[in-house]
Amino acid sequence: MSAPTTAADAQLARWERFRSGRNSALASEHGWLTLTSFQWLEQEPSPVELAPGLWSTDGTAATLTASADDGLTFVATGEPAVGTFTESLQNEESLLWVQYGGADGKQTVVELAVRAHKYAIRTRDNGSPVYTEFTGVPTYEYSPQWVIEGRFEAYDEPVDVPIGTANPLVDGVHRSVGEVVFKVPGVPHTIRLHAEEEKLGALNVTFHDETNGDTTDDWRKVFIPRPRPDGSVVIDFNRAINYPSAFTPYGTCPMPVRGNSIDVRVEAGEKLPEE
Numbered sequence: 001m002s003a004p005t006t007a008a009d010a011q012l013a014r015w016e017r018f019r020s021g022r023n024s025a026l027a028s029e030h031g032w033l034t035l036t037s038f039q040w041l042e043q044e045p046s047p048v049e050l051a052p053g054l055w056s057t058d059g060t061a062a063t064l065t066a067s068a069d070d071g072l073t074f075v076a077t078g079e080p081a082v083g084t085f086t087e088s089l090q091n092e093e094s095l096l097w098v099q100y101g102g103a104d105g106k107q108t109v110v111e112l113a114v115r116a117h118k119y120a121i122r123t124r125d126n127g128s129p130v131y132t133e134f135t136g137v138p139t140y141e142y143s144p145q146w147v148i149e150g151r152f153e154a155y156d157e158p159v160d161v162p163i164g165t166a167n168p169l170v171d172g173v174h175r176s177v178g179e180v181v182f183k184v185p186g187v188p189h190t191i192r193l194h195a196e197e198e199k200l201g202a203l204n205v206t207f208h209d210e211t212n213g214d215t216t217d218d219w220r221k222v223f224i225p226r227p228r229p230d231g232s233v234v235i236d237f238n239r240a241i242n243y244p245s246a247f248t249p250y251g252t253c254p255m256p257v258r259g260n261s262i263d264v265r266v267e268a269g270e271k272l273p274e275e
Contacts, residue, residue, distance in 0.1 A: 008144065015142050015238055022241065023136045030096065030109045030124040032244035033131040035251070038167070041119045050123045051110045052100060053081075057119040061088040062112055064098065072098045073105055089114045102126070115252050116170045122250055130247060137242065138271040146237040146268035150182025152195065152203065152227040161194065164255045166245035172254045180205055180224065182235060186264045194257040201226035203233070206243075206256040209266040216271055217246035219256050240269025247273050 026033055037050050045054040045065055052070035056063045065084045066072045072081040075096045089095060094113040101107035111122040126132075155178045165172045176194040180203065183190055195203040203224040212218050222240040227233045245251035 011144065011147070012142050015236075018239060019136075019139065026137065026247075027131070027134055029126055031131070032251070033134055033247055034124040034126055034128045035122055035244075035248040036108075036125045036128050037121075037123045038250035038252075039121055041121065048121060050125070051108070051121065053098075055121065059119075061086045062119045062121075066098075071100045071105065072110075073100070075099050075109055087112055089119075091115075091117050096124075115167070137273055140238075140268050140271065142238050143268050145185055146266065148182050148184060148235045148237065150180055150233050150235055151231045152178055152180055152224075152233050153231065154178035158197075161257050163257055166243070166251050166253045166255070170252045172252075174206075174254060174257050176257065177203075180233060180235065182233075184262060184264055184266070187262070191262055193260045193262075195224070198223060203227070205235075206254060206260060207266075208256055208261040210263065211265045211267060215267075216269075217242050217273075219243070220269060222269070237266050237268040240266065242270045242273065246270075 039048050041055050041057040041062055043056060043058065045056040048055050053064050053066035053072060063084060063086045064081065066081050068080065068082050073079060074081055075098060081098050087095060087097060089112065091114050094111055096109050097112045099106045099109045107127055108123055108125040111124055113120050113122060155176065159176045161174045161176050163172045163174045174194060175196055177197045178195055179192045180195050181190060181192050193205050193207055195205050198204050204221055205224060206219060206221045208219050220240045220242055222235060222237055224233050224235050243251065243253035245253040
């Protein structure tokens with residue numbers, strides 16, 4: 001492949017590299033495409049679906065009781081999980097705790113998680129068809145018109161805004177650090193969207209638009225590089241991506257802040273995953 005010869009060629013080449021990296025990341029072992037269950041733990045030791053052993057919680061910790069026949073080992077050490085074990089997590093934390101199955105005993109990982117201040121487990125199975133048959137996320141064609149200049153208006157202090165999530169039993173919080181302000185093709189008025197802060201000062205914007213439920217999932221997100229000293233930003237909607245909940249019903253992904261909507265079809269970025 002010859003080197004890009006124009007700025008447009010270079011921009012397209014960068015986007016193609018981004019797409020390649022994105023698909024590779026999604027296809028990682030025990031990643032989001034391998035989720036096969038989400039289950040709340042009960043107070044009494046009980047069996048769960050798709051994972052051996054007896055599981056329970058007293059509200060402050062999770063307990064697993066397993067025998068040698070269950071074939072469980074700890075992810076961190078590879079040591080057999082035989083006996084009774086407890087683990088404590090903070091809200092929103094997760095731990096890839098034990099594993100079992102397959103030729104190497106590592107096909108399925110059981111993730112311990114705390115969501116809405118309650119303990120749950122998720123199974124991550126590398127044999128899931130969503131994972132084994134994945135060939136990439138469908139996207140719109142690259143469109144230079146959806147690379148948009150805007151500005152970031154920071155708040156004096158972050159504001160915690162209650163939000164819903166992909167799981168109706170789990171509430172979330174969006175820590176808004178300010179608003180991204182811009183205009184889009186076909187809309188005369190200014191758009192203002194709440195933003196969260198990411199590593200190194202980058203921003204994350206979760207948004208609705210008019211393609212949702214048609215060609216795209218119910219909401220998407222886009223990462224924005226760190227604002228320039230004057231507050232200006234570049235929002236590349238070609239890099240809008242799905243949350244894990246687009247690929248699996250077992251995610252607890254955050255919904256947009258109420259009003260974080262673009263009232264036009266943003267025909268850029270990722271589409272609905274193929275069935």
